[in-house]
Amino acid sequence: xxxxxxxxxxxxxxxxxxxxxxxxxxxxxxxxxxxxxxxxxxxxxxxxxxxxxxxxxxxxxxxxxxxxxxxxxxxxxxxxxxxxxxxxxxxxxxxxxxxxxxxxxxxxxxxxxxxxxxxxxxxxxxxxxxxxxxxxxxxxxxxxxxxxxxxxxxxxxxxxxxxxxxxxxxxxxxxxxxxxxxxxxxxxxxxxxxxxxxx
Amino acid sequence: xxxxxxxxxxxxxxxxxxxxxxxxxxxxxxxxxxxxxxxxxxxxxxxxxxxxxxxxxxxxxxxxxxxxxxxxxxxxxxxxxxxxxxxxxxxxxxxxxxxxxxxxxxxxxxxxxxxxxxxxxxxxxxxxxxxxxxxxxxxxxxxxxxxxxxxxxxxxxxxxxxxxxxxxxxxxxxxxxxxxxxxxxxxxxxxxxxxxxxxxxxxxxxxxxxxxxxxxxxxxxxxxxxxxxxxxxxxxxxxxxxxxxxxxxxxxxxxxxxxxxxxxxxxxxxxxxxxxxxxxxxxxxxxxxxxxxxxxxxxxxxxxxxxxxxxxxxxxxxxxxxxxxxxxxxxxxxxxxxxxxxxxxxxxxxxxxxxxxxxxxxxxxxxxxxxxxxxxxxxxxxxxxxxxxxxxxxxxxxxxxxxxxxxxxxxxxxxxxxxxxxxxxxxxxxxxxxxxxxxxxxxxxxxxxxxxxxxxxxxxxxxxxxxxxxxxx
Numbered sequence: 080x081x082x083x084x085x086x087x088x089x090x091x092x093x094x095x096x097x098x099x100x101x102x103x104x105x106x107x108x109x110x111x112x113x114x115x116x117x118x119x120x121x122x123x124x125x126x127x128x129x130x131x132x133x134x135x136x137x138x139x140x141x142x143x144x145x146x147x148x149x150x151x152x153x154x155x156x157x158x159x160x161x162x163x164x165x166x167x168x169x170x171x172x173x174x175x176x177x178x179x180x181x182x183x184x185x186x187x188x189x190x191x192x193x194x195x196x197x198x199x200x201x202x203x204x205x206x207x208x209x210x211x212x213x214x215x216x217x218x219x220x221x222x223x224x225x226x227x228x229x230x231x232x233x234x235x236x237x238x239x240x241x242x243x244x245x246x247x248x249x250x251x252x253x254x255x256x257x258x259x260x261x262x263x264x265x266x267x268x269x270x271x272x273x274x275x276x277x278x
Numbered sequence: 279x280x281x282x283x284x285x286x287x288x289x290x291x292x293x294x295x296x297x298x299x300x301x302x303x304x305x306x307x308x309x310x311x312x313x314x315x316x317x318x319x320x321x322x323x324x325x326x327x328x329x330x331x332x333x334x335x336x337x338x339x340x341x342x343x344x345x346x347x348x349x350x351x352x353x354x355x356x357x358x359x360x361x362x363x364x365x366x367x368x369x370x371x372x373x374x375x376x377x378x379x380x381x382x383x384x385x386x387x388x389x390x391x392x393x394x395x396x397x398x399x400x401x402x403x404x405x406x407x408x409x410x411x412x413x414x415x416x417x418x419x420x421x422x423x424x425x426x427x428x429x430x431x432x433x434x435x436x437x438x439x440x441x442x443x444x445x446x447x448x449x450x451x452x453x454x455x456x457x458x459x460x461x462x463x464x465x466x467x468x469x470x471x472x473x474x475x476x477x478x479x480x481x482x483x484x485x486x487x488x489x490x491x492x493x494x495x496x497x498x499x500x501x502x503x504x505x506x507x508x509x510x511x512x513x514x515x516x517x518x519x520x521x522x523x524x525x526x527x528x529x530x531x532x533x534x535x536x537x538x539x540x541x542x543x544x545x546x547x548x549x550x551x552x553x554x555x556x557x558x559x560x561x562x563x564x565x566x567x568x569x570x571x572x573x574x575x576x577x578x579x580x581x582x583x584x585x586x587x588x589x590x591x592x593x594x595x596x597x598x599x600x601x602x603x604x605x606x607x608x609x610x611x612x613x614x615x616x617x618x619x620x621x622x623x624x625x626x627x628x629x630x631x632x633x634x635x636x637x638x639x640x641x642x643x644x645x646x647x648x649x650x651x652x653x654x655x656x657x658x659x660x661x662x663x664x665x666x667x668x669x670x671x672x673x674x675x676x677x678x679x680x681x682x683x684x685x686x687x688x689x690x691x692x693x694x695x696x697x698x699x700x701x702x703x704x705x706x707x708x709x710x711x712x713x714x715x716x717x718x719x720x721x722x723x724x725x726x727x728x729x730x731x732x733x734x735x736x737x738x739x740x741x742x743x744x745x746x747x748x749x750x751x
Contacts, residue, residue, distance in 0.1 A: 114312065121312045125355055138430065161281075169431050169548050198449035198582050202500040206420030206437030215436045219445050219548070219582070228582075230442065230548050232435055240452055240575070256434045 146253030153181035193223035199238035236264025292396035297526035297533035301682035302326030306514035306670035309412035347387035347407030384677025385728020385737030466493035476664025509666035541590030588627035600749025612680035614729035677728025
């Protein structure tokens with residue numbers, strides 16, 4: 080049963096500190112576990128219902144960008160770095176070689192024109208808390224000029240290695256998580272996109 | 279492009295020889311609803327004491343430092359679980375520390391124990407691992423495992439770790455396996471082999487007498503992987519005790535030399551950058567000059583098809599121990615067969631076959647105890663314990679179980695651990711009528727690999743009969 084607004088926890092930052100409001104956990108009694116064959120006590124349940132608070136830190140521009148239909152990446156521009164010019168998607172705050180702060184760049188257009196599938200997998204299984212529709216079509220996406228390979232999901236179409244794909248964004252009701260970014264195969268029409276998503 | 283400096287490629291050196299004195303392991307199973315974790319750990323430790331004809335109290339008197347491998351605290355809702363086990367083993371007030379490197383946790387605990395003895399800090403160290411994955415519902419367990427992926431970039435995508443792993447299998451299947459039916463059969467053969475070997479192991483949780491067709495007809499988990507291609511989820515404990523030479527010979531008259539090294543690579547496969555292949559002693563640049571021609575699409579290394587961490591761990595350990603060709607120099611091996619296809623990938627990382635040709639290790643019969651083609655002993659039998667597919671994958675204990683199993687072969691005491699009817703009875707398991715000894719004849723050297731997730735951490739452990747070393751100290 081989804082929680083009502085009154086049952087949820089929210090967090091603001093005020094004067095540089097987290098200020099939680101609402102409900103962050105509910106208390107539920109332990110329940111005994113009996114062995115049905117012997118009738119003896121074996122243990123207890125320990126119910127937990129918690130909400131974590133998490134900082135995106137320097138990656139926040141990436142997650143905020145998704146809700147605005149932009150795919151942000153980073154690039155090392157340090158003249159003294161031997162891998163200068165490397166573009167990173169996933170977005171890396173620091174260059175893994177020189178450890179200088181990378182430059183944030185907008186690679187939406189690169190993604191729209193060069194994204195293709197490096198590998199993929201389709202699974203009908205998921206873990207608790209999954210919000211994606213099943214089956215989940217995992218794809219790993221290569222972009223021209225990017226030294227890494229982004230993991231995402233294919234929302235429309237069938238995956239194949241080297242197939243061109245186009246990013247779509249959850250701009251109508253962003254969750255500010257990686258699930259706001261998905262891909263569709265080239266040629267997908269606007270009407271085929273999942274609810275809330277735009278090119 | 280990743281580049282290593284000469285200093286980073288230095289071959290590790292132990293400051294004095296280190297020996298494996300004894301090992302032990304518990305029963306492994308999917309769940310132990312009426313057994314506490316400490317009971318399983320004590321079972322493993324007691325088995326290690328029994329193995330050298332000591333009481334646990336006598337064996338404990340030698341131990342100076344303890345390394346505990348337990349990966350997933352969040353499954354048990356218990357932080358500092360290591361302190362609980364340490365106390366229950368009665369090893370306070372000795373120094374102890376927990377080690378957590380995913381599926382490589384057991385191997386990493388041993389890595390630390392060996393280094394502490396090699397340095398002279400301790401003359402005797404315990405490496406003991408366990409895992410408890412039965413105390414949450416399966417879907418929540420899947421979520422908790424997926425928390426070992428990147429929590430912002432991967433976990434929200436389905437909360438299912440198999441998905442993050444299987445993309446590598448898909449790429450290997452397409453590029454190196456060429457989607458051939460024969461390759462699919464080879465994958466299935468690994469599952470048949472390992473589950474079949476597990477039938478001879480009373481500790482094993484997943485013994486099955488199955489056929490290639492059974493594997494190929496089992497439910498799809500994530501194509502091309504099917505249920506019988508995948509490892510088990512387990513509970514249990516295993517341990518090993520390492521010593522300097524003097525202490526080792528006080529505990530046993532036949533300790534084994536131990537060499538171990540580790541490698542690592544990105545937590546997210548997404549972050550893998552290109553590099554040239556680090557070569558093992560049995561390879562040259564010629565080995566890979568036409569790899570991209572033979573296997574179109576294999577131009578990225580390690581890409582999604584190799585495990586750089588495993589390659590680096592082997593790179594270091596082979597040279598530490600004097601291994602030139604693992605097929606010729608080793609007699610038995612335990613691999614991290616999390617999935618049939620990743621087992622094949624690891625043959626290449628370890629140089630059992632060059633990159634792209636891993637399948638031949640199985641197809642040639644080299645990986646069997648009895649080569650099905652020649653009917654003679656295979657050149658390098660693998661996973662006679664049953665591996666992760668047939669025996670267990672109790673994460674923090676897995677690498678230590680594999681080290682123990684290699685040890686039993688070199689000690690020539692494999693039968694003593696796996697044959698007694700009393701053990702089958704005590705574990706509540708039926709000994710098969712066709713029970714057969716899997717003891718590798720004249721085993722002098724062996725290797726165990728311990729591997730985390732998509733390859734973030736890997737250790738390789740080499741055990742040798744001290745009278746059959748390959749290299750002078």
